[in-house]
Amino acid sequence: MALRRSVGRWLIVAVLLLLAALETLLLVLVFVPLPRRPLLAAASVLAGSWSTAVLAAAALPGFLLVRAVWHSRARWAAWIALVTSAAALLSAFAPYAAAWRTAYDHGEGLALADQFAGSNYALEPDRDRSLVYARVGRHRLKMDVWLPPGSAPRTPRPAVVWVHGGGWESGHRSQTPRWNEWLNDRGYAVFDIEYRLAPRATQLQQISDVKCAIGWVRGHAAEYAVDPDRIVLAGTSAGANLALSAAYTARDDRPRASCPASRDASVRAVVSFYGPTDMAGMIAGQENPGDPAVRRFMGGSYRSASDSFRLGSPAQLVRADVPPTLLLHGSHDRIVPVEQARELDKRLTAAGAVHEYVEIPWADHAFDYNWGNWGTQIARPVLARFLRSHLHS
Incomplete structure (x- = not known):
C-alpha cells in the first residue's frame, strides 16, 4: 500500500512538472x-489569440494537484507548480x-465570455458562392459573393471587396467567413x-x-444592387x-x-488588418533577404527594382488625397x-490624409482568427463606425 501511495505521489509530481x-x-x-520562423510564428499566433483561455486552462490543474504532494518530500514540485500556475x-x-483601456477610449466594453465565441477561419472557399471574375493567362480568378439576406434594397447598397492574407503565397477567398457574415x-x-x-x-501582379x-x-454593381461609388477595399x-x-x-x-476592361479601380475607403506597409523593411527582417524567391516576388533587389518596392509599399505612396484609411494592428x-x-500612420498624419489608427494592446498577428478575443471585440465596433462614417455620409 505504501509503495502504491509513493508511486502515485511521484506520478502526480511528474504531472505537475x-x-x-x-x-x-x-x-x-x-x-x-x-x-519570425513559420512554426514559431504559427504557434505564437495561436497561443496569443486564445491566451486568456489557454493560460487559464493550463493553470487550473496545477492548483488542483498541489495539495496531493504539499505534505510530502516533493513539496518543491508543489512550489514550482504554484509559481508557474x-x-x-x-x-x-x-x-x-x-x-x-483601448476599448474604453473607443466607447466600448469587453465581454470576457466572448473569448470562447469560436474561430474565424475556413479551411476552403465557399464554392456555392464562387464565380470567375477574370481570366489572366491560364488563371481563372474567382471571388465568393456574400449578399445580405432578403430581397434587393430599393437603393443601391455599399460593398466591401475583401482580400485574404497568407504571406502572398497561400490563403484563399472566404478565409475569414465571420467577417463576411x-x-x-x-x-x-x-x-x-x-x-x-x-x-x-509577383507582388505587382497581385x-x-x-x-x-x-x-x-x-x-x-447594378446586378448585385451595389452602389459603385460606395465600395470599400479591406x-x-x-x-x-x-x-x-x-x-x-x-x-x-x-x-x-x-483585366483590360477594368478601367476604374477607385474605392471610397480602405481598411488594413495588420498589413505590411514597407516591403524593404519586411524583407530586411527575413532570415534570408537575398533569397531568390524574394527577388522573384519583388522583381529584383531593392536597388534594381526600387519602383516595384515603392508601388508595393503603401507608406511610400501616401498623399493627402489617398482614400480614407483605417489601420488596425496588434x-x-x-x-x-x-x-x-x-x-x-505617421506619414498619413504628416500628409493630412483622412485616416484612423487603432493599436490593440498585446494583440498578435491574425488576432481576429479568434472571433471573440479582445482584439476582435475592439475591431468590430471601430470598423462599424468607420464604414458608417465613410459610406453613409
Whole structure:
C-alpha cells in the first residue's frame, strides 16, 4: 500500500512538472518576442489569440494537484507548480485588462465570455458562392459573393471587396467567413476575392488582380444592387498590403489592372488588418533577404527594382488625397512588426490624409482568427463606425 501511495505521489509530481513546463512554454509563446520562423510564428499566433483561455486552462490543474504532494518530500514540485500556475493565471488576464483601456477610449466594453465565441477561419472557399471574375493567362480568378439576406434594397447598397492574407503565397477567398457574415448583417455586400499567389506571381501582379476585382464589382454593381461609388477595399495581413497598395495607386497606370476592361479601380475607403506597409523593411527582417524567391516576388533587389518596392509599399505612396484609411494592428504582432503600421500612420498624419489608427494592446498577428478575443471585440465596433462614417455620409 505504501509503495502504491509513493508511486502515485511521484506520478502526480511528474504531472505537475509537465504542467509547469507547458505553462512556461505558453508564457514564452504569448509574451516573448520570437524569431519570425513559420512554426514559431504559427504557434505564437495561436497561443496569443486564445491566451486568456489557454493560460487559464493550463493553470487550473496545477492548483488542483498541489495539495496531493504539499505534505510530502516533493513539496518543491508543489512550489514550482504554484509559481508557474499563478504566473499563467495572472498572465491570462493581463492582456485582456490592458485592452479595456483601448476599448474604453473607443466607447466600448469587453465581454470576457466572448473569448470562447469560436474561430474565424475556413479551411476552403465557399464554392456555392464562387464565380470567375477574370481570366489572366491560364488563371481563372474567382471571388465568393456574400449578399445580405432578403430581397434587393430599393437603393443601391455599399460593398466591401475583401482580400485574404497568407504571406502572398497561400490563403484563399472566404478565409475569414465571420467577417463576411458580420458585414452582411449590417447591410454590406461582400466580394471576397482570390489573386494569383507567389511564387508564380509577383507582388505587382497581385495588386493588379485586386484592381481587376474592383473593376469587376464596379462593372457588375447594378446586378448585385451595389452602389459603385460606395465600395470599400479591406484586407488582412498580405491582403491588407495589397488592398492599401491598390487603393493608393487606383489612379496610376502601375500596377495596371490585370483585366483590360477594368478601367476604374477607385474605392471610397480602405481598411488594413495588420498589413505590411514597407516591403524593404519586411524583407530586411527575413532570415534570408537575398533569397531568390524574394527577388522573384519583388522583381529584383531593392536597388534594381526600387519602383516595384515603392508601388508595393503603401507608406511610400501616401498623399493627402489617398482614400480614407483605417489601420488596425496588434502591439505584439510578431509577424508584421507594429512599427510598420505606426510608420504609415505617421506619414498619413504628416500628409493630412483622412485616416484612423487603432493599436490593440498585446494583440498578435491574425488576432481576429479568434472571433471573440479582445482584439476582435475592439475591431468590430471601430470598423462599424468607420464604414458608417465613410459610406453613409
